[in-house]
Amino acid sequence: MKAVVYRRHGGPEVLALADRDVPDPGPGEVRVRVVVSAVNPTDWKQRAGRGAAAGTEVPESVPNQDGAGVVDAVGPGVTGFAPGDRVWLVLAATHGPATGTAQEYTVLPAAQLVHLPGTAGFDEGAGFGVPGLTAHRALTVAEDGPARLSPGALDGRTVLVSGGAGAVGNATIQLARWAGATVIATVSSDEKATLARAAGAQHVLRYPDPELAARVRDVAPDGVDLVAEVAAGVNAGLHTQVLRPRGTVAAYGDDRGTGTVSLDFRANVWLNARYQFLVLYTVGAGKLRAGAEDITAAMADGALRLGEDRGVPVHRFPLAETAAAHTASEKGATGKVLIDVTAAE
Numbered sequence: 001m002k003a004v005v006y007r008r009h010g011g012p013e014v015l016a017l018a019d020r021d022v023p024d025p026g027p028g029e030v031r032v033r034v035v036v037s038a039v040n041p042t043d044w045k046q047r048a049g050r051g052a053a054a055g056t057e058v059p060e061s062v063p064n065q066d067g068a069g070v071v072d073a074v075g076p077g078v079t080g081f082a083p084g085d086r087v088w089l090v091l092a093a094t095h096g097p098a099t100g101t102a103q104e105y106t107v108l109p110a111a112q113l114v115h116l117p118g119t120a121g122f123d124e125g126a127g128f129g130v131p132g133l134t135a136h137r138a139l140t141v142a143e144d145g146p147a148r149l150s151p152g153a154l155d156g157r158t159v160l161v162s163g164g165a166g167a168v169g170n171a172t173i174q175l176a177r178w179a180g181a182t183v184i185a186t187v188s189s190d191e192k193a194t195l196a197r198a199a200g201a202q203h204v205l206r207y208p209d210p211e212l213a214a215r216v217r218d219v220a221p222d223g224v225d226l227v228a229e230v231a232a233g234v235n236a237g238l239h240t241q242v243l244r245p246r247g248t249v250a251a252y253g254d255d256r257g258t259g260t261v262s263l264d265f266r267a268n269v270w271l272n273a274r275y276q277f278l279v280l281y282t283v284g285a286g287k288l289r290a291g292a293e294d295i296t297a298a299m300a301d302g303a304l305r306l307g308e309d310r311g312v313p314v315h316r317f318p319l320a321e322t323a324a325a326h327t328a329s330e331k332g333a334t335g336k337v338l339i340d341v342t343a344a345e
Contacts, residue, residue, distance in 0.1 A: 003103030004063065004322040009049030009056045012323035012330070015063065023098075023107040025075035030110050032087060035344050036126040037101035037319075038066040039329045039337040040167070046093070047326065059097045063322070067092055067101025068116055068125025069342070078110050086116040088125030090133070090292055091280060101126070102322050104342050111285070114292045117300035122344060123314065124299055127306045127336045128171055133280055135171035136291035138228040138250035139179070141276040145226065145248070146179075149294040151301075154181035158220045160242060161185045163230040164196035164204065165334055168252060170311050171304070172228045173199040175295075178303035184219050186212070192334065199311030213241035223247055232277075233257030240267035248274040312336050 001022050006014040025031045043064045049056055068088040071081050081087070090112045093100035099108055116125045139154065140146060146153040159176045163169040164185025176183050177200035185201035187193045193204045203219045205212060216224065216238075223244030229235060230253035239249050254261065263275070280288065298304040306312045313335030317325040322339055329337045 001104040002319060004319060005060050006047055006058070006063065007060050008058060009047065009052050010054045011048065012044070012326040014047065015323040015326065017320050017322075020098075020103065022105050025073055025078075025107045027076045028078060028109055029075040029107050030071055030078055030081050030113055031073040031105055031107045032067075032069045032089065032113065033072045033105055034067045034069040034101050034103060034341040036068050036122040037064045037339040037341050038126040038129065039064060039325050039339065040066060040130045041329060042130060043093075043100075044326045044330050061097040062100035062103050062106070063093065063326070064101040064339070065091050065093045066126050066129030067106070067341070068122040071113070072105060074110075081110055081113060086118075086122070086125070087113045088116050088129060089113060090129065090288055094281065102319065102339060102341070104319075111289075114296055117296060119302060120299035120304075123306050123338060124304065126338060127312070127314075128295060128299070128304055130280065131167040131171040132175070132295040132304065133288060133291045134168045134252050134278065135175050135228065136294055137278050137280070137283060137287060138168075138172055138252060139176055139226065141250050141274075141278065142226050142248040143246065143274055148290055149175055149179045150297065151178060152180050154179035156180075157225045158182045158184065160216060160224040160227045161196075161201065162228060162235060163187070163253075163255065164199065164201055165192035165311065166230060167312070167336060169228070169230065170195070170199045173201050174304050174310065175298055178298050178301065182220075184216060184224065195308070195311040195313070195334070197311070198309055213238055216242040220244075226250065229253070231255040231257060233259075233261045236261055236263055239273065240264055240271060243271055243273055246272045246274070248276060250276050250278060252278050306336055308335075314338055316340060
């Protein structure tokens with residue numbers, strides 16, 4: 001089978017197309033024929049080494065956490081999946097260096113597979129893995145908010161989505177609207193404002209803007225219930241100006257920041273503000289499973305979709321051009337970078 005591999009940390013140039021043996025599923029495992037793989041920032045950061053020196057050798061590794069495809073074979077003891085089932089994958093590359101989705105077949109524990117509803121395509125299955133799970137976690141961490149998402153779960157709530165045209169921002173908007181929230185999104189350009197509105201945001205505001213806090217308050221006079229934050233350090237001052245008492249900031253990124261977040265203690269303590277930092281790798285299996293179930297329900301309802309008409313332009317690459325796909329993501333391509341691995345049929 002064809003697979004994209006790297007054997008040392010570095011830039012996209014370390015990725016190479018290789019021939020590997022088709023793996024066999026063991027007990028509790030499932031072999032999936034990957035139809036679509038997706039690229040997220042976490043994928044190229046892992047390839048680059050997350051601070052490790054470029055050129056550091058690693059076991060032969062296949063990149064990309066997200067993907068969707070068709071069950072090809074099941075190992076002993078597997079129930080709930082059968083050959084021919086359409087599935088999407090949860091954090092595929094965490095199972096081992098050779099289990100990423102940039103290859104024609106991957107073998108994973110059954111627990112890392114989720115049935116893909118018939119109303120959703122392989123693009124959605126691949127495209128909303130990491131972004132959708134991150135968005136779900138952000139929307140379910142408030143002290144007095146819901147632990148699960150469904151229609152009506154966020155009725156009466158106002159959510160501020162920082163970076164509303166990003167992959168996580170888009171998924172947060174779509175999921176929040178599905179659950180009944182009022183959504184305010186911030187963006188950096190008119191083009192991105194169009195995308196945030198297409199995703200469903202009722203209110204879209206531009207930054208930088210010295211009056212941004214006042215504009216948020218115009219929409220939410222009592223303050224917002226939740227901020228889904230991609231730029232925690234840069235926007236820390238904004239949070240205390242727009243949060244309602246006992247409001248929550250769900251921080252998953254520090255874009256344009258320094259890696260250190262400074263908080264005004266007095267302003268936050270009087271708000272009883274909650275900060276929830278989040279990353280999927282340590283969130284726990286239960287939270288991942290709950291998120292996967294709710295995301296699948298949203299897909300089934302048609303509430304979570306890719307495409308420019310839903311605020312997510314798609315950029316496609318063939319498997320042999322995975323390095324170019326990583327480059328596109330690293331350079332900040334707006335929308336979703338997808339890799340066509342095998343034919344859908």
